[in-house]
Amino acid sequence: MIKYSTLKEKLKLEILNGNVEDLAYFTHYLQNHKNGVAHSYEKRAKDYYKTIFEDLSLTSEPELQAMLPIKWDVPFPAPEKPEFTFIDLFAGIGGFRIPMQELGGNCVFSSEFNYHAQRAYEFNFGEVPFGDITKLNTNIVPKHDILCAGFPCQPFSISGKMKGFEDTRGTLIYHVFEIIEKHQPKVIFLENVKHLVYHNKKRTLATIVQHLEEMGYVVSKKVLNASDFGIPQNRERIIIIGHKNTKFDFSKIEQKTKPTLKEFLDKKK
Numbered sequence: 001m002i003k004y005s006t007l008k009e010k011l012k013l014e015i016l017n018g019n020v021e022d023l024a025y026f027t028h029y030l031q032n033h034k035n036g037v038a039h040s041y042e043k044r045a046k047d048y049y050k051t052i053f054e055d056l057s058l059t060s061e062p063e064l065q066a067m068l069p070i071k072w073d074v075p076f077p078a079p080e081k082p083e084f085t086f087i088d089l090f091a092g093i094g095g096f097r098i099p100m101q102e103l104g105g106n107c108v109f110s111s112e113f114n115y116h117a118q119r120a121y122e123f124n125f126g127e128v129p130f131g132d133i134t135k136l137n138t139n140i141v142p143k144h145d146i147l148c149a150g151f152p153c154q155p156f157s158i159s160g161k162m163k164g165f166e167d168t169r170g171t172l173i174y175h176v177f178e179i180i181e182k183h184q185p186k187v188i189f190l191e192n193v194k195h196l197v198y199h200n201k202k203r204t205l206a207t208i209v210q211h212l213e214e215m216g217y218v219v220s221k222k223v224l225n226a227s228d229f230g231i232p233q234n235r236e237r238i239i240i241i242g243h244k245n246t247k248f249d250f251s252k253i254e255q256k257t258k259p260t261l262k263e264f265l266d267k268k269k
C-alpha cells in the first residue's frame with residue numbers, strides 16, 4: 001500500500017505550481033475511490049495522472065487503480081468505516097471537516113478558493129479543495145447526507161462594511177442554495193458571524209431561512225459561543241441547521257465548563 005506522502009513526492013503533487021483544479025480532481029478521486037462517488041472525478045484524475053507521467057518522463061506507468069487504496073499518512077485522515085457523507089464548502093483550513101470526520105463522516109467534496117487555505121487543507125487532509133464556488137460546475141458535486149458551509153462573513157460582520165447581499169460575497173449563499181436544490185441533503189449545517197442575526201433589520205437572516213424552508217427544510221438557529229464548548233475564546237457564531245423533517249433541538253447540546261487560556265499555553269521550560 002503506497003503512502004500518500006510517497007505518492008505526493010514521486011508525482012511531485014505540488015499545489016505551488018498553480019495546477020489546483022487538476023489536483024482537486026486527482027486528490028478527490030484518491031480520497032473517494034471506494035465510496036461510490038469517484039466517477040465524478042475519475043476521468044480528469046486519470047488524464048492528469050497520464051500527463052504527470054509524461055511531464056516527469058517516468059518510464060513505467062502503473063495503472064492508477066493499482067496504487068489504490070492509499071495509506072493516508074496525513075494529520076486528519078478520513079474515518080475507516082464512515083457512517084455518513086458530507087461536503088465542505090468555504091472549507092478554509094478544515095474547521096468543519098475535523099469534527100465531522102471524528103463523528104464518522106466521509107467528506108466527498110470540498111471547495112475553497114484561497115491559495116494558502118488550500119495548501120493548509122491539503123496538508124491536513126490530503127485533498128486539494130476545488131476553487132471558486134461561483135465558477136463551479138455543480139454537476140461534479142456528489143450526492144451527500146450533510147452540507148456544511150461556513151460562508152464568508154465579512155458582508156454581515158460589524159467589522160466589515162455590512163453590505164450583505166449587495167456585496168458579491170453576500171450572494172455566495174445562492175451558490176450553496178443551488179447545490180441544496182439539486183441534491184436535497186438530509187441536513188444543512190451553516191455557520192456565520194453573530195451579526196448576521198441583526199443584519200439589514202433581520203431581513204438577511206429571514207431571507208436565508210425562507211429559502212431553506214422553501215426547499216423543504218425545517219430550520220433551527222442559535223448563537224453559540226466557542227467558550228461554552230471548551231475553547232478559551234469568546235467567539236460567538238450563529239449556527240443554522242436545516243433538517244428534512246425534524247427541528248434540531250439546541251437545548252440538547254452538551255456544554256463544557258469555560259476553560260482559561262492558561263490551560264492551553266505551553267509551560268515555561
Ligand SMILES: C[S@@+](CC[C@H](N)C(=O)[O-])C[C@H]1O[C@@H](n2cnc3c(N)ncnc32)[C@H](O)[C@@H]1O
Pocket residue numbers: 090091092093094095096111112113114117131132133134150151152153169172
Ligand atoms: C468564514 S471562512 C470559513 C472558514 C472555515 N470554516 C474553516 O474552518 O477554516 C470563509 C471561507 O470562504 C472562502 N471563500 C470566499 N469566497 C469563496 C468563493 N467564491 N469560493 C470558494 N471559497 C470562498 C474564504 O477564502 C474563506 O476561507
